[in-house]
Amino acid sequence: MSTTSTAMSIDQLQQAARDHLWLHFTRMGGHEPPIIVRGEGCYLEDSNGKRYLDALAGLFAVQVGYSYGEEMGQAALEQMRELPFYTNWSYAHPRAIELAHEIAQLTPGDLNRVFFVSGGSEAVESAWKLARQYHQARGERRWKAVGRRVAYHGTTMGALSINGIAALRAPFEPLVPDTLHVRNTNRYHRPPDETEEDFTAFLLEDLDSAIEQAGPETVAMVLMEPVQNAGGAFTPPAGYWKGVREICDRYGVLLCADEVITGFGRLGSWFGSEHYDIKPDMITCAKGLSSAYASIGAVVASDRVVEPFLNDTSMYTHGITFGGHPVQCAIALKNLEIMKRERIVENVHDNADAFRATLAQLLDLPIVGDLRGTGYFYALELVKNKETRETFNDAECETLLRGFLSPQLFEKGLICRADDRGDPVIQISPPLIATQKEFDIIAGTIGEVLDEAWSRIA
Ligand SMILES: Cc1ncc(COP(=O)(O)O)c(C=O)c1O
Structure with a gap:
């Protein structure tokens, strides 16, 4: 039996979880949440002592895996002793300065100015506000944000408004005005004879005309992930990012790469912006910045974006108490x-x-x-018919994904995600320390479970 550092027995923990813990994005009815008690390398262990391979790296976040608690903890302890907290409102402290310096070295181009926040949603929220105030400081009133269909960018009202997932938006409408949603780079359901070049042109035409119709002088920012997660690891076709950059330049719109997932190594480069030569004006990041050992994120802005804020009386009118928290910064630096x-x-x-x-x-x-996908960031799209690429309907997704695949994968000791925010996919995104041994377990387990799923359908 596994031990865990709690005064409660496992039964008491389960009862208290049922009575008091409100899980995120989780159906509560009859749900007995697994209690994860420890981690090592790419693996987790639950309160019954069962081991799981975490093929989702927390939530696309634990880059270094779960074995660096001692070292990260030591860095946190030393910071606690020296200065447990001070704020970034008007003051600096060594760890925030060092981390901003370090991030500026790692990000491509002239992305040199770092604004710290507590996570990904706050980063997106802050980027949109920054874009609005950037234009205002230059004598323009622009407020609209452009996102892509089915994309996920977080849950705070601004970030949620940019999301392209109708089911997540609907309960909270009306949302923050105004957002536009353009086509994503899902090529699988495009006509089979369409060339990559034609596909790129089709997507760019869609973006261009959306901005034209919205009134380019009202559009503040385009926000897109280098590889879009929701819908299943949509990679960009050749020429896409060059075209997006050109359209943003033509209309004076800021381009923000949402690197909350792709930042810090997931694609095999420090940033997706470097990987695809995106040349964004801003990057939003969080998760991998600290390998999720701390709750810290950032907006990284280019010299051009920070320029209107540099004179004596200007400021970015935005802040949060915990932005640049010294202990979180110390952990991220480590x-x-x-x-x-x-x-x-x-x-x-x-x-x-x-x-x-x-x-x-x-x-x-x-x-x-x-x-x-690419790097350590993949999705498998599931279909009813390979020839026609026919997908599963809502009821089938319910029985197949939620009713069978998710619990079966978990039962067999694999944590990954069966997701139907777009067409049904299995998302695979392990810690960045994974090797062939883990690749084999992932493919073997998914293969076994999908085989069984198919025989049930057949
Ligand atoms: C691309 C992207 N942006 C933003 C977010 C929101 O981040 P957080 O959950 O830390 O608020 C996420 C979360 O998964 C994300 O994937």
Whole structure:
């Protein structure tokens, strides 16, 4: 039996969870939440002593895996002794300065100015506000944000408004005005004879005309992930980012790369913006910045974006108490030190082909229509009919994904996500320390479960 550092017995924990803990994005009825008590490397253990391979890295976040608690904890302890807290409102402190310096070294181009927040939603929220105030400081009133269909950018009202997932938005409408949603880079359901070049042109035309129709002089920001997670790891077609950058330049719109998932190594480069040569005006990041050992995120702005805020009386009229918290910064700094020392990003770069090749074996299964993604960031799209690419309807998704796949994968000791915010996919995004051993377990377990799912359908 596993031990955990709590005064409660496992039964008491389960009862208290049922009575008091409100889980995020979780159906509560009859749900007995697994209680995860410890982690090591790519693996987690629950309160019954059962081990799981975490093929989702927390939530696309635990880059270095779960074994660096001692080292990160020591960095946190030392910071607690020296200065447990001070704010970034008007004051600086060494760890926030050092971390901002470090991030500015790692981000591409002239993304040199770092504004700290507590997580991804706050980063997106702050980027939109920054874009609005940037234009205002230059004598323009622009407020609209452009996102992509089915994209997820967080849950605070501003970030939620940019989300392209109708089901997440609907309960909270009316949302923050105004947002536009353009096509994402899902190529799987496009006409099979469409060339990559035609696809790129089609997407850029859609973006261009959306901005034209909205009135370019009202549009503040385009926010897109280098590889879109929701819908299943949509990678950009050739020429896409160059075209998006050109459209933003033509209309004077700021381009923000939402790197909450792709930042800090997931694609095999420090940032997706570097990987695809995006040249954004801003980057939003969180999760991997601290490998999720701390709740810290950031907006990183280019020299051009910070310029109107640099004169004597200007300021960005925005802040949060915990932005740049010294203990969170100390942990993030330690994480980046570990990532460099252990060559974590190089590990992704070196193993990405082998990972893809291992997952590609699953394409032989009749239910697997597509494998998408890059680096350590993949999705398998599930289909009813491979020839026609026909997808599952809502009721089938309910029985297949929620009723069978998710619980079966978990039962077999694999944590990954069966997701139907777009067409049904299995998302695979392990810690960046994963090696062939983990790739084999992931592909083996998913293969077994999908085989069984198909025989049930058949
Ligand atoms: C691309 C992207 N942006 C923003 C967010 C929101 O981040 P958080 O959950 O830390 O608020 C997420 C979360 O998954 C994300 O994937």
